[in-house]
Amino acid sequence: MASFVSFPRLGASARIFPSLICVRCRRSFSSSTAFHSGHNRWSKIRHEKGAADQKKTAQRNTFAKHLTLYSRLYGPDPNMNPQLASVIATAKKAGMPKANIDVAIARGQGKSSTGGGLETATLEVMMPSSSAAMVIDIESDNKQRSLKDLRVIVKKYNGNVTPTAFLFTRLGRTVLMSKGEGAAAGDFDDIFMQAVDAGAEDVEQDDDGNVVLWTQPNVTHQVAQMLAAALGMEIHSSDIVYSPTSDKVKLDEAEAASSLSALLAAVREYPDVQAVYANVEKGDVSEEVWKTVEEHLDVDIDDRRS
Secondary structure (H helix, E strand, C coil): CCCCCCCCCHHHHHHHCHHHCCHHHHHHCCCCHHHHHHHHHHHHHHHHHHHHHHHHHHHHHHHHHHHHHHHHHHCCCCCCCHHHHHHHHHHHHCCCCHHHHHHHHHHHCCECCCCCECEEEEEEEEECCCCEEEEEEEEECCHHHHHHHHHHHHHHCCCEECCCHHHEEEEEEEEEEECCCCCCCCCHHHHHHHHHHHCCCEEEECCCCCEEEEECHHHHHHHHHHHHHHHCEEEEEEEEEEEECCCCEEECCHHHHHHHHHHHHHHHHCCCEEEEEECEEECCCCHHHHHHHHCCCCCCHHHCCC
16 A cells, blocks of 8 residues: 655745755745835836826827917918927927827818818716816817717716716907017006907906906907907917806815826827816815826816806
8 A cells, every 4th residue: 555755834844844944945935025016116117107198198288289279370381380380399399299290280270180171079078086077179070980989988987978068158268478588568457458449358467477368259369369469469379268157176085186187188198189178176185186187177277267
C-alpha cells in the first residue's frame, strides 16, 4: 500500500519554521505594497492627463469661437482680416490642428468644412445629481445625427434629456475690449449712452475694463459692430446666449460637481457643439472643483444676468 507524506502548508511552515525560509522568500509572501504603489501612481498620472486633456479642449473651444466670430464679422480670408489672422497664428502655436481651424472658419460663413450648409439645434438637459439645467447649442450638417449622438453621451453620464429652456432667456451678449495694452475704454457714462442709443438694453463693465453689451438677439451683431467702430474698441466676443431667468443652482457637493464636469467635458468634445449654458454657480465646493465646471461653460458666471 502506497504511503503519502503530508507537508504543511507553506504559510504554516513559515510560522513554525521561520528559519527555514530565507528573508527574500519571506518578503514575497508579504502584502503587495508595490502593486498598490504602482496603481496609485498610475491613477495620479491618469488624473493629471485627464485634467490636461480637459484644459486643452477648453482652449481649443475658445480658439474656435474666436475664429468663427472673426470669420463671420470680417470674412474668411486672413489676408484681408487681421483679427482672424492673429487668432489663426495663436491657435497654430498652441497646437490646434489645421482641420479644426478650417472647420471653425467655415462655420463663420454658415458652412461645414465640405462646403455644405449648417443647421442649428438645441438639446435641453437636466443633471439629476445636482439639479443643474443645461442648454446645448449645436451647428451641424446633419442635426438629427448630432442630436442622436449627444443623447447617447448625456445618457452615458447619467443626464436626462428634458425641457429646460424655460429656465433661461435668450439674449445677445457682446464683449468689447480696448485696442492695445494700456488703452483706456473711455468714460463709462458716455459709453453707456452711446450703447443705449445704438440699441443695447443694458451695459456693464467687467473687472478688466471690458464693456459688456446686452441686446435683443436680432440686433446683437449690428450693435456690436456699430459700437466697436464708434468707440474704437475690438469685439472680443459676440454671441446669442441663454441666460438663467431664476436663482442659479449652487454646487455644494464635490461628487455632484464632478459628475456635472464629466458630462460637460464629454459634450464639449463633440465637434458640432458650439456652446453650453447652465444655471449653476459655486456653492461649498472648492475653487479647484468649481473651475472644472466653469471652464466648460460659455458665459462667465459673474456676467450672467438673472
